[in-house]
Amino acid sequence: xxxxxxxxxxxxxxxxxxxxxxxxxxxxxxxxxxxxxxxxxxxxxxxxxxxxxxxxxxxxxxxxxxxxxxxxxxxxxxxxxxxxxxxxxxxxxxxxxxxxxxxxxxxxxxxxxxxxxxxxxxxxxxxxxxxxxxxxxxxxxxxxxxxxxxxxxxxxxxxxxxxxxxxxxxxxxxxxxxxxxxxxxxxxxxxxxxxxxxxxxxxxxxxxxxxx
Numbered sequence: 533x534x535x536x537x538x539x540x541x542x543x544x545x546x547x548x549x550x551x552x553x554x555x556x557x558x559x560x561x562x563x564x565x566x567x568x569x570x571x572x573x574x575x576x577x578x579x580x581x582x583x584x585x586x587x588x589x590x591x592x593x594x595x596x597x598x599x600x601x602x603x604x605x606x607x608x609x610x611x612x613x614x615x616x617x618x619x620x621x622x623x624x625x626x627x628x629x630x631x632x633x634x635x636x637x638x639x640x641x642x643x644x645x646x647x648x649x650x651x652x653x654x655x656x657x658x659x660x661x662x663x664x665x666x667x668x669x670x671x672x673x674x675x676x677x678x679x680x681x682x683x684x685x686x687x688x689x690x691x692x693x694x695x696x697x698x699x700x701x702x703x704x705x706x707x708x709x710x711x712x713x714x715x716x717x718x719x720x721x722x723x724x725x726x727x728x729x730x731x732x733x734x735x736x737x738x739x740x741x742x743x744x
Contacts (some may be wrong), residue, residue: 569619570598573722576733589737596740597676597731604710604720608664609671615664616672644689650714657708657714666690682743694735700731702728 574595593708599605607616615624631637636644645664665671668688671679682688683697691702701707702724710720720727734740 538623539541546718548711569602569703569718570721571599571718572656573726575691575726576729579733580695585737586740589734589740590742593680594651594676594731594733594742596727597679599727600671600679600712601676602710602718602720604713604717606672608706609669610664611670611672613667618716621672630664634666636663649701650712652714655714655716657709657717659709661706675742675744677742677744681744684739694739698728698735701731712738 533559576592579591579595580590581586603616603619603621607618607621610630612632613629615628615630616622617624626640628640628642629637629639636642642662642664645656647658648660649654651656651658666688669682669690671682674682684694686692689697708724711724713719
């Protein structure tokens with residue numbers, strides 16, 4: 533009888549452990565992004581019925597925030613010194629760090645593995661200037677309102693005004709890479725053109741930020 537109780541207890545542990553493993557495999561981690569990632573962006577015209585200009589501006593930025601808070605952007609805008617990777621935003625493997633200029637540490641620069649384009653056979657992403665965003669532009673863990681304030685602040689955004697930001701998001705190859713990330717990675721929602729149009733409309737309505 534005693535052995536049967538031990539066997540039953542062991543079986544229960546196995547079941548509970550299996551359930552825990554299954555839950556982790558579905559969610560990735562408690563601090564990672566939502567399991568279901570946004571795939572679309574609302575068009576600018578769909579915000580026309582918001583009569584108040586400031587409210588419309590905020591709503592437009594929140595929609596653009598689906599891109600800014602997507603793993604394709606957050607992985608390279610980490611809160612710490614180490615980037616993350618994949619849709620679940622796991623810590624980058626192998627262990628790499630930002631380095632003084634965002635291009636990695638001496639002896640293990642980003643270009644050690646990342647070339648000027650995606651290398652799909654090995655699922656290694658690439659771009660001519662693959663690097664991390666400056667620490668002043670860390671978006672990981674930030675609200676969409678906080679990210680908005682960072683974007684508008686020349687002291688943190690690379691001394692860019694709004695016009696320069698709008699140009700950057702539609703011409704920079706690394707930004708545009710988010711919609712062509714290669715196999716195994718979910719593209720940023722919508723298209724780069726739709727994203728740029730949302731930010732242009734946001735600027736045209738006063739570039740107001742959501743509450744942080």
